[in-house]
Amino acid sequence: MATEIEVTLADGRTCGVPEGATLAEVLHLVKPPKYRQVVAAKQNGKVVDLSAPAQPGDHVAFLSFDDEEGREVFRHSSTHIMAHAVQDLFAGAKITIGPPLAEGYYYDFDYKRPFTEADLEAIEQRMQEIIAADHPFVRQEVPRQEAIALFQARGETYKVEMLEQLAEDTVSLYREGDFVDLCRGPHVRSTGQIPAVKLLSVAGAYWRGDERNPMLQRIYGTSYPSAKQVREHLQRLEEAKKRDHRLLGRQLGLFLTDERAGAGLIYWLPKGATLRKVIERFWEDEHVRRGYQLVIIPHIARDVLFRTSGHYDYYRDNMYVLEIDSDEYVLKPMNCPGHILIYQSRRHSYRELPIKFAELGTVYRYERSGALHGMLRVRGFTQDDAHIFCTPEQVHEEIDKVLQFALEMLRTFGYENFQIELSVRDPEHPEKYAGSDAEWLMAERALGAGLDKLGIPAKRQEGEAVFYGPKIDIKMLDALGRGWQGPTIQFDFNLPKRFNITYVGSDSQEHHVVMIHRTTLGSMERFIGGLTEHYAGAFPTWLAPVQAKVLTITDRHIPAAQRVLDALLAAGVRAEGDFRNEKVSLKVREAQIEQVPYMFVLGDQEMAAGSVALRHRRAGHLGVFAVDAAIARLRQVIDCRTNSEEVTANQSDRT
RNA sequence: GCCGGCGUAGCUCAGGGGUAGAGCAACUGAUUCGUAAUCAGUAGGUCGGGGGUUCAAUUCCCUUCGCCGGCUCCA
Numbered sequence: 001m002a003t004e005i006e007v008t009l010a011d012g013r014t015c016g017v018p019e020g021a022t023l024a025e026v027l028h029l030v031k032p033p034k035y036r037q038v039v040a041a042k043q044n045g046k047v048v049d050l051s052a053p054a055q056p057g058d059h060v061a062f063l064s065f066d067d068e069e070g071r072e073v074f075r076h077s078s079t080h081i082m083a084h085a086v087q088d089l090f091a092g093a094k095i096t097i098g099p100p101l102a103e104g105y106y107y108d109f110d111y112k113r114p115f116t117e118a119d120l121e122a123i124e125q126r127m128q129e130i131i132a133a134d135h136p137f138v139r140q141e142v143p144r145q146e147a148i149a150l151f152q153a154r155g156e157t158y159k160v161e162m163l164e165q166l167a168e169d170t171v172s173l174y175r176e177g178d179f180v181d182l183c184r185g186p187h188v189r190s191t192g193q194i195p196a197v198k199l200l201s202v203a204g205a206y207w208r209g210d211e212r213n214p215m216l217q218r219i220y221g222t223s224y225p226s227a228k229q230v231r232e233h234l235q236r237l238e239e240a241k242k243r244d245h246r247l248l249g250r251q252l253g254l255f256l257t258d259e260r261a262g263a264g265l266i267y268w269l270p271k272g273a274t275l276r277k278v279i280e281r282f283w284e285d286e287h288v289r290r291g292y293q294l295v296i297i298p299h300i301a302r303d304v305l306f307r308t309s310g311h312y313d314y315y316r317d318n319m320y321v322l323e324i325d326s327d328e329y330v331l332k333p334m335n336c337p338g339h340i341l342i343y344q345s346r347r348h349s350y351r352e353l354p355i356k357f358a359e360l361g362t363v364y365r366y367e368r369s370g371a372l373h374g375m376l377r378v379r380g381f382t383q384d385d386a387h388i389f390c391t392p393e394q395v396h397e398e399i400d401k402v403l404q405f406a407l408e409m410l411r412t413f414g415y416e417n418f419q420i421e422l423s424v425r426d427p428e429h430p431e432k433y434a435g436s437d438a439e440w441l442m443a444e445r446a447l448g449a450g451l452d453k454l455g456i457p458a459k460r461q462e463g464e465a466v467f468y469g470p471k472i473d474i475k476m477l478d479a480l481g482r483g484w485q486g487p488t489i490q491f492d493f494n495l496p497k498r499f500n501i502t503y504v505g506s507d508s509q510e511h512h513v514v515m516i517h518r519t520t521l522g523s524m525e526r527f528i529g530g531l532t533e534h535y536a537g538a539f540p541t542w543l544a545p546v547q548a549k550v551l552t553i554t555d556r557h558i559p560a561a562q563r564v565l566d567a568l569l570a571a572g573v574r575a576e577g578d579f580r581n582e583k584v585s586l587k588v589r590e591a592q593i594e595q596v597p598y599m600f601v602l603g604d605q606e607m608a609a610g611s612v613a614l615r616h617r618r619a620g621h622l623g624v625f626a627v628d629a630a631i632a633r634l635r636q637v638i639d640c641r642t643n644s645e646e647v648t649a650n651q652s653d654r655t
Numbered sequence: 656g657c658c659g660g661c662g663u664a665g666c667u668c669a670g671g672g673g674u675a676g677a678g679c680a681a682c683u684g685a686u687u688c689g690u691a692a693u694c695a696g697u698a699g700g701u702c703g704g705g706g707g708u709u710c711a712a713u714u715c716c717c718u719u720c721g722c723c724g725g726c727u728c729c730a
Contacts, residue, residue, distance in 0.1 A: 106725095114659055203725030204658025211727065215658050218725070246723095250666080259703075259721040318728095363730085368656050369721090371728060383730060485730065523730040554687040581687065589691035603689055615690060 007054050010061035017054055024050040024189065027062060037225060038062040039188040040073040047073065049139055049186040065225045075100030077137065077188040078197055078223035079107045084179035085126035086111075086219070089119075095181060096158040096207060096216055103233070104222030108205055110158065115217050120199040123219070127197050134192030135176035139185055147171050147182060154180075158207070196230045197223040200237075240480060245532040246374040252537055252545075252595065254528075255375060264372040264379030266525055271545035274574065276524055278543055280360055282412075282641075283384055283521070290405060292358040292386055297338030299362060303328040308498055309337045318365045335361035336492075336517060339387045340499050343513075348503045353513070354390035354398055360524065361385045375529030382524040388516040389501065392442055395514055399450040399489065402518050406474060406487035407454065409520040413531060414540070414643040415476035419483055420456055422447055424470045426463030434468045435493025443491040443514075444470045468494035478534040485526070489518045538617065541597040541634070542641040548575040548634060549596045550612075551587045553603035555579075560607040564600055564627055571631050573638065575600075592617055597645075598634055619646040 004016040007026060017026050023041045027050060032038075041050055042061040047069050054060070063070030079098035082105075086093050090111055098107030109115075115123075142150075144163055150173075151159040159182050163171065174183045176191050188194060199221040207213035224230050241247070249255045254272030257265060268276060284294060300322065306312045311319065311334060320331040332338065339357045348355065362382045371377055390398050410418070424444050425433050433440065447470055451458045458472070465471060469491030475483040492515040495501065502510040521527040531539075541547055550565045552558055558579045568575035576596075578587045584601060591599050599615040605624075606612050612630050614622040625633065637646075 116659090201724060202659070205726045206657080209726065211657065215726080217658080220725085257721085263721065365729085367729080368727080370656065370658095370726080372722090377729075381730060385730095488730080519730070521730090526730055551690080553689055556687080583688055583693065584690055585688090586692055587690085592691055599690075601690065605689090613690080621690070 005054065005056040007056075007058040007060050010059075019056075021054050022051050023048070023054055023060060023062075026054050026060060032062060034064060035062070037064040037193075039064055039070050039077075039193055040186045042069065047186055049137070050189055051139060052186075072100045073186055073188060074194065074225075075105040075223060076183075077191075078194050078221065079105040080137075080174065080176065080179065080181055080183070080187065081127050081130050081191055081194060081197065082123065082199070082219060082221055083107045083109070083181060084130055084177065085123045087179065088126055088130075089122055090115075092155075094156055094158055097162075101220075104200070104220060106218050106220045108207070108216040108218045110207075110214060110216050114204075115202045115219060117202075120202065120219065124197060124199045124221075127199075130177060131191050131194055131197070133177060134190045136190040137187040138175045139187070140173045140175065141170050142173060144169055144171050147173060150180070151182065194223050195225060196227045197221060198230050198234070236480075240533075243480070243533045243536045244374075245376075245529040248532050248537040249375065249529075251593075252532075254532065254545075262379070263369060264367060264377070266375055266378055266380070272528070274545040275539065275543055276528060279521075279524070279528070283360065283409075284358075286405070286409065287356075287358045287386065290356075290401070291354075292356040295339060295342050295357045295359050297332075297335065297342070297359065297361065299364075300324075300329045300331055301338065303330055305337045305341070306330050306332075309334070309340075309495060310498055311337070318367070320364055320366060331364040332361075333363050333365045335359060335363060335383060335385045336387055336495060336515075337499075339385075340495060340501055343387075343389055343501060344499065348389075350391055350503050350505050350511075353503055354388050354394050356386055356388045358384075358386035375525040378525050381526065384519050384521045384524065384527075386518055388518065389503075389513040390516070391503065391505075391511070392514055395442060395446045395516075396449060398516065399446045400453060402489050402516070403450045403454055403472070406489070406518070406520045407456075410474070410476050410486060412641055414534060415478070415486070417477040418456060418486075419475040419477065420451060420458035421461055421464070421473045421475070422451060422458045422470070423461045423464035423466075423473065425465045428463075432467060433465070433493075434497070435491075439491075439493050439514075440470065443493075447472050447489070447491075466490070468492045476530075478530060479536070480533075482533075484522075484530040484534075486522050487518065487520050488522070489516065491516055538595045538597075538645075540641070540643050540645075542638045544595065544597050545574065546576050546594065546596045547573050547638060548598040548600055549587075549591045550575060550577045550579075550600045550602065551584055551591070552577075552579050553584055553601070555581060557602045557604075557607055561600075561602045564602065564612060567627060567631055568600070568634075571635055573631065573634055588615065597637075600630065616646045622646070 003019045005019050006014050006016050008014050009030060015026065015030055017029060027035055027038055040063045041048055042063055043052060044059050065071050065074050083095050083098055086109055092112065094110040096108040096110065098105060144166060148160055148163045163182060171182060172185055173180055174185055174187055199219060201220045203218050204215045205218040207216055222233055224233065252271060253269045255269055256267045303312060315333060319333050322329045342357060343355060360382050362380060364380045367377060367379050388398050425440055471488060471490035474487040476486045477483055496512040496515050501513050501515065503513055505511045548568055550561045552561045561577060561579060565575055565577040588599060595617060597617050601613040601615060611624050611626050613624050614630050616622055
């Protein structure tokens, strides 16, 4: 009998196993629930193969698809199976890299021709065969030189390139069947552990993401422990497609683009413009309330302005340059230089600071044609921009206010979950940055302290700051859990010096201001595009382009319905009448499809009683109300800017 | 910009070397109806633009514009 060693399991139990036993053997000894689905293990905090040997005193946790780390292993193994299938079917296809993603995986191949949809089906078929063969994944550690020789012999030039750049002397290979890949691992036990795979799309991708490198073929796929979960995944994709703002934008009449106008330029249709105006008015009111001053600047400026700012040198490729009277002008790609001119229209005392200029400022930036995407990535867009000019002493308070303001704005629009990133400078290379050590220290501290007060965890990203100052980016997570770039708060140590933006301090001396750029929504285009998807087109009542529709049962109800419509309009409700000679069911259906929150239905009974039958797009029939009561109820729902679909009349104002 | 796909009626889509079809929408008429589609009829397209091959191009080729999926980048 071999000596026993003891390992501790995730639930705190200890377990004696024979010396030299693998974690797979430990697993079989312990047989936790669903042990067949265990794909890997966490050994003293490190994710490893189940074939790894147990060591005395180990802390062992078993991982399955339900654990994030287990899922990564699962998807990573899936990508090997895909690469295996591709090489079986397409001789000469070279393997490169194939990582797991949040919802699936991809693998990049170099092949003489692009893969087609039909190829994907064949590859998927072949994957099923590899899965059915249930090849074990075998880890092998070899000297780097030996691995180079192996991949050279197989013609895998990308793998050789990767190996030549690795520092390690020993590297790990994973084999399953006759497929071998350079890989850190770990992997599932055998190909049979991945029962359900689905390939989704092919796309070009540069080797190492660099456009000077060869274009590879990237195949995207996903995989799950069951076919049912794959089906659900595909259903989620369908669901997301229905929410696509480009689709909803057309269906709901929000915006259009037209090739006669040019790519990436948004035309706001009446309904979209209404939605945008409601948001803009709210935005302006909230800014004025908080001491911002609204300003307006022209859309073009002489090149000098953008040469002074430095944009002309650093940002030239993204700027539209015009010639007017043999002078060069640029279409503004940023609002800041304009706001600086306004600040500099007179001298400012420290007593006046902070000065905060806000503007829904439209900017134009050249974006490569392939980057354009609906309203989310365009060439002309309106930033909800503001610039804060303040003293170093005021920085903390201003940052706190801005952060709080930004989150209040987002919560108003129904975003409750955020990812916050704090980008600070790379401490190794202080020379890359504008601004002094003291300035950076002050700014990074203010941003960090502001975040701490909010109690929302932020991801600190060393070296991710732009050269002119540290910043906070807030990503909001929508109803489907997708992230949208929202507010950004950026310090700028560059422009105050370039423009010599100063204030007169209590010492009568001129000092450079501290300048903070910030947006709360990002841009109107991107924000409303994202918002459309977030609400799936069913905007809350305060935002809905049409808040109520008055529906008649027959023509004889038109005069009464017209009076109700007039009353709604007089109460400031965005209402429309549908007095056509059609069945109510048709009118209801169309109003539902248009996502109109409230329907006021009038028939004989209502006409006689001076009432309306109230219907809500989700809650359905709400009952019969006196006209005034129904309007008052609607008014209250609008005024409280609620995100919930139907509220009781006494719900209090949340803002 | 690059790789791949796509562009046919307002929308969704079918078709295909011999100059085009469906559903919905629109329009006209009938119907006057109680909460997600009443019935019938009519009209609608230089098949994204330009060039080429061909007796003949919407179909094949080239080019250009736009859109989609990615790479890259960002509000």
